[in-house]
Amino acid sequence: MVHCANGNSFKDKDVPQLLKTAQAYKNLFDASTGFMRPRINGNWYSPFSPTEINNHYTEGNSWHYSFYVPQDIDGLIKLHGGDAKFEAKLDELFSTSAKTSGREQADVTGLIGQYAHGNEPSHHSAFLYHYIGKPQKTSQQVTNILTKFYKNTPDGLIGNDDCGQMSAWYVLSSLGMYQVCPGNTQLVLFKPSFKEATINFENGKNLRIESEPGSITNVSGININGTPGQSAFINYSNLIEGGNIIFEYKQMIAANNTFGAVSRPSSVIKDHLLVPTPIINYKSKTFNAPQLVSLKTINGKGEKIYYSTNGSTVTKRSTNYTKPFMVSYTSQVKVKAYGAADSSYAVAYLFKTNAKQIVKIKSKVNPQYSAEGPQSLVDGVCGDTDWRKGDWLGYQGQDVECVIENKDPKLISKVSASFLQDTRSWIVFPKVITIYTSVDGINYKEVGASKTAVGIKDLTVQTQEISIDLKTPQRLKFIKLVAKYYGQLPEWHEGKGGEAFIFIDEIELHE
Template identity: 40%
Template sequence: MEKLKFFVVVLLMGSLMVSCSKKAERFELQDENLVGYVNPMVGTDVHGHTFPGPVMPFGMVQLSPDTRLDGWDGCSGYHFTDSEIYGFTHTHLSGTGCSDYGDVLLMPMCGKFSTDNKEYSSHFSHDTEVAEPGYYAVKLSDDDIDVELTVSPRVGLHRYKFNREGKRYIVLDLEHRDVVLEAGLRKHSDNCYTGVRRSYAWADNQHLYFAMKFSTDVSIVEPADFDWESDSLCRPDKPVYVFEIADSAVKEVLVKVAISQVDEDGALKNMEQEVPNWDFDALRKDASDAWNHELNKIIVKGGSEEQRKVFYTAMYHSFVHPTLAQDVDRRYRGTDLKVHSSDDFTAYTVFSLWDTYRAAHPLYTITQQARSVDFIKTFIAEYSQGGRLPMWELSSNYTGCMIGYHAVPPMVDAYFKGIKFKNLESLALEAMVASATADELGKRDFARHGFMSVNEEHESVSKNLEYGFDDWCIAQFAKSQGDKEKYREYMIRSQAYKHIFDKSCGFMCPRQNGAWKEKFDPKEIDFNFTEANSWQYSFYVPHDILTFIDLMGGNEAFEAKLDELFTTGSETFGKDLKDISGMIGQYAHGNEPSHHIAYMYNYCGKPAKTQKLARQIMSEMYNSTPSGNCGNEDCGQMSAWYVLSAMGFYPVNPANGVYDIGSPIFDTVQINLENGKKCLIVAHDNSPENIYVAKMEINGKPYTRSYILHSDIADGARIDFYMTSDENITFGSKPEDIYQSRIEEFKVVPAPYAKTGVRTFHDSLKIELACIDDNAKIYYSINNGEEKLYSEPLTINETSTLTFHSECEGYEPSKPVEAKYIKIDRDRRIKLLSKYTPAYSAGGNDALVDHLRGGNDFRTGEWQGYYAQDFEAVVDMVDVADIKSIETGFIQDVGSWILLPKYVEFYTSTDGVNFKKIATVNHNVADNDYRQQIYNFRCEPANCRARYVKVFAKYYGKLPEWHIGAGGDTHLFVDEIEIVEK
């Protein structure tokens, strides 16, 4: 088996350590009943976005109460602050920041029925709720009905106990939550019905089919005018159905509901195979046993009761997603939305990869090796069927959410850990490269320049950094497959971080027109970063850390920068993002970009600081109450961080088989591996005070490094930590004890930059070039002319394009940087009569008259945004002139709440006081046209002489009913006001 050089070194080092050591003392922890430690309510309050209802490990059905119809904190359908239940639905997302699912709602009623959710909903009290793995119960207080829920992988089983006299009803609402594309119900047999619900929300076209069966005789009373004995679907305008229990004396009714992404027949088969009877208690026990089996993969002893509750609840939440997507007959729906079948793997869905590649998937390589193969084979199947690897895939839909091509790291990580996807290696590499080179999301500019600029792509800093890491992963995999050309190409691409690191301030900074973006503040949250600011992204170089430390100025400078991160003020400004939470200084544990940073101290020889912070984060950011998550659960990532850190390690680089040492909180941890081996972790003298690692042993042999290897765990090593309260430890601090995260082949010299950010000028412009590497030589050309060695500032007198790159002996050259400078005749002044949103300033008050047009995406920061108001501005041309035309551009992005104005009016004046309307311009773009598009409102007045031009745009108003944000206010985004003189 061919392995990469650096993997060979670290894996052999681990295996030699095992073989040469004396035999360490062994003991074995026996399986326990661990489900009692789990509280599914954790994360249901504040912004955790979890749900409390039952789900099997990675199960297709998530059967849970819905208490909220919309809103960001209603993403999971349930929020702990609510007091009303609308019903119980069979699909839910755990901890996401976007809303979807909530399919096939059932709600029991007594005495009377309604198809209006305001009337069939019921109040409840948390005092009557019971939530445990595989089981949920609650009393619906309005009608005094006790509800119990349990599940199999593909089936939900309801048990309703009616405590009042009166007719019994069960409402089936297929209209609940998402926009319905297709819905219908048909009678399959006595007391058994099947149906379809195809919907639009986060997933554009979610297919869901279901089969439901009642334990007693029922009839349908709404709609009442349909022939239920026919074989056709009943598709009323309002797809809400009401079943009446035939015998009103029946106290207890059970309903089982199976789902499928394939068809109704698939749902029936799922139900028949998984829940053939009505034994609720047996099914509940099966679900509990399944969870107990999963939780026993890691047995912990010691620590506090609270820590054990947090740990096993975190394990539970780590194993909710990804979600089973294949029926018992092996069929599933692919990303081409066609039905496929597979016998050699099980298909899954809900891949929140921007989150989960960091810790959840590395955790799965320890606890879910077989499922990891299924996940990866699902990735490859999605590429084969849909043309790309998943980024954020949901029910076979590419949502386009988040950034990166983060299916790649889990594939590479698993491969080098011995979790193989045999005979698919060539196709896997093809899929990786296709994801990296697709003409989307700035990837073309990234390949051409070695990085992308603000004006080329929104969230450019984050994308540069995350694309770079993904490319490093591709390079390693290409090398393992003997593809030297791709190895070189992607190693070069992986060093994009060098081109956006501003040495003068020590931050990763956005670049614009060859220069550093002006008015940079590392605390600002803007469209240059993904759900973060520069503080939270500036330490993201997981594959070349030691080179990055050198760029920062060495270990002391790097340590000081980390110290500043964790001690500076926690205030941020710009975009209002609730995701940025769980603050320690500017460290934000509530969102993923920060998750590795506490472990970065290991790389500058200060592991004690990592150990202290790891304990602090575990203590302050997690607890076992409903508010126990400091941010979104994010499909298991938030919890996986805790599971790994509590055991004493975390993967800063989630694709190299290395785990960086932190501070274990339990006395003993036993990892029961699928290969039959058991890894034992023992923390001696562990306590809340003894948080530092004084020394370590692996298999009884002294060990001094600040990291362990996956091979240590996979081989069933015994790992001993000896803890102390003395922070002045030397363990793991020597250079030879630090993992050598350094790119040695195809090193790239940083790209040069222009010192001026000016893009327009009047007479002439002086341009200085520089590079953060003082040894680099800079070469330039103007307007594709002769390339010259840069030695002194350049002066241009006409509109010009400057191309420049850097070279250095022993390094690969940087790719060409382009900067365009536009010569303009004279300044114009503008007075804004409306107030723009600070986060969408486009650079300030003069942005609309700077002769620079915004691009095709409002998120590049070059469009000025106005919220819930009309737009009005007056342009002063300085002198009276004959006007040929006036044009103002607006952008529409319906999915982002940005709509074109209803109309635009143009006025002119010679004195700035008395204005005359010269034109009203309308448009014919539909408000439900979701394409991102620019519309230029233009007029060409006859005989128009003026100095002042006023532009008025009437904002769209509230979002219409068909929009996911119905009733909310809209934005206007404008750029530029162009006035052409005769």
């Protein structure tokens, strides 16, 4: 997309937006950690671990996606602080522990450190060394991957060969060339696996590749059609003209080997540069006492921040941010950064909650679906069908049992709780919910039960409020809710035998 946008394939009016979209990764790069970090409600996702596999990534974690900027590799290197820091981060990718956390993900296989060769997001990572002038490190990692993960055995292919990607990687890497950015005409060059290979092109021409390293490990130069050189890449237009590529190997100390050190490939966005969206820092999305809010630009160049706290449109006439401020009421904080251009909005919804209702949950929440903790159940914020936004509390393989303590008891006539069902994602409405009441928080009596008429075979992603009417209004001090989970998923479900989730959000006490 970026390559075409810089050419003539798109209308001129589309180019600025396409280039800005291609730079959106800058909104997610957390320089303090060196990783792409999810954002929720204007703030960084927390607690954050780069090894955690969760719903913020498709079949992977932050390690796998933090290097996935093929359209602007030069820009990514700059965000890291230059060649040396980027090299150190790449080295860490291949040398850190292979242990992942969070959700079990069958697609994450073929681990070398946190590099996962069994799935596409990692496939270009070994070749990024070329972009900092270190093609020898590319060769080392590629040789390691080819040796470990491509074998003539029943389990010789380490991952899912989606659309032939595993095989394509093998063919190109064995030939000593790889196109890191689709649409970019450059292919990086490195030590081939074969001594000789010939590629026959559709235009009738052919390319002969020769590589005889003997006992020497590193490429020292490349001779293309009789012309020696130190460039570690070739343009596609030159490649398909055919001829001969000879990889040269000379004994020398590493410091004197200039192959690929100066003449490097490039993938860069130069025009319509993005001003990243600021971060809104706060302690909690919900609060019952005034809390401090601070704003910060990320990956920027001294842009000024303007904001509003009532959801109004932000312009340069809005409040100029100079220091942290207090929020003491339900607010919609909107923020923009202005510099050479203006950023997109950062928005945080902050909700003041009822301090007179205290929630305690006996069940163990799944850490990936913990919302803002137990008080999320009485914060007045109802989760919607997009449960990946993080507003729901999720419990797997267990009933949900929680107690609400009313510090200022009032007459209650009805108790309701909201649940979500997304059967394909293992989230199923509870079989039944039961309400108990108590005056001392120790001795409880059942006051009613209710269940949904929606079955597990209803694949619609939906929410439902399940209510229990009390026979007579009661002044309740303690209310206990127990939701019985579905159990193991049935035979027809693709996750058969797995334990179902209960997703619960708002519990309301109606006067």
